[in-house]
Amino acid sequence: MPDAVTPTPTPPLNFVVVLTDDQGRWAMPHRMPELRMPHMTRLQQDALELDQFYCASPVCSPARASLITGRMPSAHGVHDWLVGGRHADAKPDRYLEGQPTTPEILNDAGYECMMSGKWHVGHSQWAAPGFTRWYAHRYGGGPYYDAPVWQDGKEAAQEGYLTHAITDNAVGFLRDRDPARPFYLQVNYTAPHDPWIDNHPAGYLAPYRDCDFPSVPREPRHPWTDPRRRSFSAAFADPVPHLAGYCASLTAVDDGLAALRAELETQGVWENTVLLYTADNGFSCGHHGIWGKGNGTFPLNFWDNSVRVPTVIRMPNGPRGVSDRLISAASWHATVCELAGVIPPDDQWGVSESFADLLRGEQREQPETVVVLAEYGQGRMITDGRWKLVVRSEGPDELYDHHDDPDERTNLHVGAAGAMRGIRDDLTTALHDWFADHERAGMSAYHRKVTGHGQIHPLSRGRSDAETYVPDGHPAPL
Secondary structure, three states: OOOOOOOOOOOOEEEEEEEOOOOOOOOOOOOOOOOHHHHHHHOOOOOEEEEEEEEEOOOHHHHHHHHHOOOOOOHHOOOEOOOOOOOOOOOOOOOOOOOOOOHHHHHHOOOEEEEEEEEOOOOOOOOOOOOEEEEOOOOOOOEEEEEEEEEEOEEEEEEHHHHHHHHHHHHHHHHHHOOOOEEEEEOOOOOOOOOOOOOOHHHHHHHOOOOEEEEEOOOOOOOOHHHHOOOOOOHHOOHHHHHHHHHHHHHHHHHHHHHHHHHHHHHOOOHHHEEEEEOOOOOEEHHHHHHHHHOOOOOOOOOOHHHEEOEEOOOOOOOOEEEEEEEEEEHHHHHHHHHHHHOOOOOOOOOOOOOHHHHOOOOOOOOOOOOOOEEOOOOOEEEEEEEEEEEOOOOOOOOOOOOOOOOOOOOOOOOHHHHHHHHHHHHHHHHHHHHHHHHHOOOOOOOOOOOOOOOOOOHHOOOOHHHHHHOOOOOOHH
16 A cells, blocks of 8 residues: 655644724725826736725724724724823823733744834834734824934934835835744835825836826715815825825835735745735725715714725635625724634623635625724714614714615615615614624723824823814814
């Protein structure tokens, strides 16, 4: 008899997360013909686009916290962008300390973990738990040249162009890592967050020099932007140069995507690496009559351009094309754990539900009704893919039918009658019941004064709303 052949063990999967900042779902090359991202176009030919992927909150810090904890803001307590050292009263604080995160769980399982770029879910002077390599922006946004960063725990200004520095540090990690260990790499770009004027290399601006961006609508300012009159006033007045800077910043990210892929291919690990490309939250550049994200208006908004984010996942030997499965970004945490073969600790506040079956191309029975939720301060949102409901503790409320009104122009909440009233009431009950079961005592912001101008301290510090959230009327939100 022939000798038995011992099967070669399958190596564990590696993970690369490319996270952009303020990228609208519309700002992808297959939806925006003006946008130059050839490497993204190449990636999409070998990947799966998740067309109904919703962030947990339409602003950066809470959305990022949910992505790596699998908790909603009402469980992790981050409800607005974190002001950090920009506020005189702020103290260095690790907002997520004591809460399970993806890098901590993977690091405990033997993964080598690195973050390059924008952290913005707590003080970033030193590596967050789970990370063995760390290159961090000091805040959540700012100039692309002489950017504020931490170097060896000391405040510094980054030489050169920040997007290049983020890419270079990520590629450096790939080259210096321990080849015997699987890895998890977060590449957190600040792009395409403003500023857009005089902040990007001429080579990236050149493709947009004579472009007037016909795919981007020019609409009258929405009335909800009135309390934010100072926000993006120049962009409203003359959108073209701002759109050019926005797109140029994404073309630079596209070069970073190419450099990461090239290094993975050179090392022979591309075929064993899961790559997620997504954004922390969406953004509008005139769409719906606003410039900005959830805090681009007051009341804080949940239109699809703010909460539905571009998402492409390349899974080795996985499916390609487009999936319309309804997915929350909070589910990435459980998905990574399942794909890595890691069982995360029980988390009574976790809402993460793995979609690893989708990435493997498996047929798994799905529940009849699937909903995703988002929240921002006094506002909460629920959608089942067709109907979207937004409720606010002090109003106004909204109801949209995405089948007949994909641009969310007609609010059906007021005056709903008959079957429409039943849909509205059922969604309202489902939303309130869901949060009653999933919010953590003391961590909800449904009745707090979240203004969109920033959060100073964690809710766990027990300070007043005025000490925790920047009051309205302060400088325009980031």
